[in-house]
Every structure is written in C-alpha cells, then in structure tokens.
Amino acid sequence: MDKIAVVPGSFDPITNGHLDIIKRAADIFDVVYVAVMNNSSKRPLFDVNERMALIAKVTENMPNVKVDSSSGLLINYAKSKNANAVVRGLRAVSDFEYEMQITAMNRFLDEHIETFFIMTQNKYSFLSSSIVKEVSQYGGNIHGLVPDIVEEALKEKFKEKSNQK
Ligand code: ADP
Numbered sequence: 001m002d003k004i005a006v007v008p009g010s011f012d013p014i015t016n017g018h019l020d021i022i023k024r025a026a027d028i029f030d031v032v033y034v035a036v037m038n039n040s041s042k043r044p045l046f047d048v049n050e051r052m053a054l055i056a057k058v059t060e061n062m063p064n065v066k067v068d069s070s071s072g073l074l075i076n077y078a079k080s081k082n083a084n085a086v087v088r089g090l091r092a093v094s095d096f097e098y099e100m101q102i103t104a105m106n107r108f109l110d111e112h113i114e115t116f117f118i119m120t121q122n123k124y125s126f127l128s129s130s131i132v133k134e135v136s137q138y139g140g141n142i143h144g145l146v147p148d149i150v151e152e153a154l155k156e157k158f159k160e161k162s163n164q165k
Contacts, residue, residue, distance in 0.1 A: 002082075003084060004083040004085070005025055005029040005084075005085040006074070006077065006085070006087070007032055007033070007034045007035070008074050008088075009035075010042065010044065010129065011036050011055060012042070012044045012045055013045070013129060013132070014051070014058060014150060015129055015145060015150070016147065017089065017127040017128075018129075020124060021087065021118050022034055023062065024118050029064070030064060031064050033066050033067075033068050033083065034055050035070050035074070036051045036052055036055070036068070037070055038070065039070075039072070046157065048069045057149055058150070075113060079113070084113060085114050085116055086114070086115045087115075088103075088115060088116070090118070091126075102115075103115040127145055132154070136151075136154040142154070
C-alpha cells in the first residue's frame with residue numbers, strides 16, 4: 001500500500017521553510033499532496049491559483065509531489081486522497097500548543113489518519129509567510145528565505161498594489 005501524505009497550509013506564499021518540510025516529506029512518503037487550504041479567516045495576499053502555481057513551480061523536480069487545494073475540512077480532504085498521514089512543520093514552542101489542538105481534533109474526527117511533525121532547520125525557525133510579506137512590502141531583502149520566483153512574485157504583487165493606490 002502506498003504511503004500517502006498531505007502537507008496542508010496557507011502557503012501565502014511558500015517559503016524555504018515550507019519547501020524544506022515538503023522535500024523531507026517527499027523523501028519518506030510515496031506520494032505527497034501539498035494542499036493549499038482555502039478556508040482560513042486570514043485575507044490572503046496571493047489567490048489560491050497563484051499560490052498553487054508558485055508551489056508547482058518550485059516542486060517541479062519532485063515527481064511524487066502533487067499540488068492541490070481544498071476549502072473544506074482537512075480530514076475530509078485527506079480521506080478523499082486515501083492519505084494515511086498529515087505532515088506539519090514545527091518551528092518553535094509557540095507552534096506547539098496550536099498544533100496539538102488541531103492534531104487532537106483531527107484524531108477525534110478520524111483516528112486512522114496520523115499527524116507527523118517535522119522540526120524545521122534552525123535557519124528557518126524564525127521564518128513565516130507573514131514576516132516575509134511584511135519585510136518585502138517595505139523593500140527589505142528576503143533573498144534566501146523564499147525561492148527566487150517567490151521573491152519576484154512578491155515584488156510584483158507589492159508594485160501592483162502600490163499602483164492601485
Ligand atoms: P497555516 O496557516 O496552516 O499555519 P502555513 O502556510 O503558515 O499554514 O504553514 C503550513 C505548514 O508549514 C505548517 O505546518 C507550519 O508549521 C509549517 N511551516 C511554516 N513555516 C515554516 C518554517 N519556517 N519551517 C518549517 N515549517 C514551517
């Protein structure tokens with residue numbers, strides 16, 4: 001039986017921290033679905049299609065990684081893909097409480113789907129999509145924290161936004 005995992009998230013946009021987790025999951029599982037979850041209360045900078053396109057581009061050399069989106073419950077999405085695992089990244093203790101709550105709820109919803117955590121590399125432990133957006137918006141250098149095409153996409157997005165003002 002194939003070992004199928006889902007790596008869910010907002011990915012607004014994907015960072016090198018996310019990419020590292022995806023790569024490591026792809027080394028362990030037969031198939032990895034990176035699912036852009038579209039039900040968060042946050043107002044995203046990139047729409048779902050833009051986020052998926054960026055992820056597809058930066059994972060194109062990983063043949064067992066598939067990019068998808070979902071707007072429902074993660075557990076239902078995982079079941080629809082016959083996934084037996086959810087993979088999440090852990091940065092700091094601050095992530096722990098939130099992740100524990102979600103994991104417990106997901107286990108309540110379906111005890112057959114296991115959640116796995118991969119600890120981030122130290123160099124990415126401070127990295128989040130929000131901090132990257134914040135710094136990029138004010139012209140700060142985010143080189144090395146996100147893939148090059150994401151760096152470009154952020155510059156374009158903030159240029160578009162400032163032209164709209
Ligand atoms: P969410 O809104 O669901 O937290 P994110 O896109 O922020 O979605 O994150 C998706 C997943 O990637 C989460 O498991 C998160 O902990 C993990 N993640 C985010 N940033 C990093 C990072 N720098 N290193 C490792 N994992 C990360």
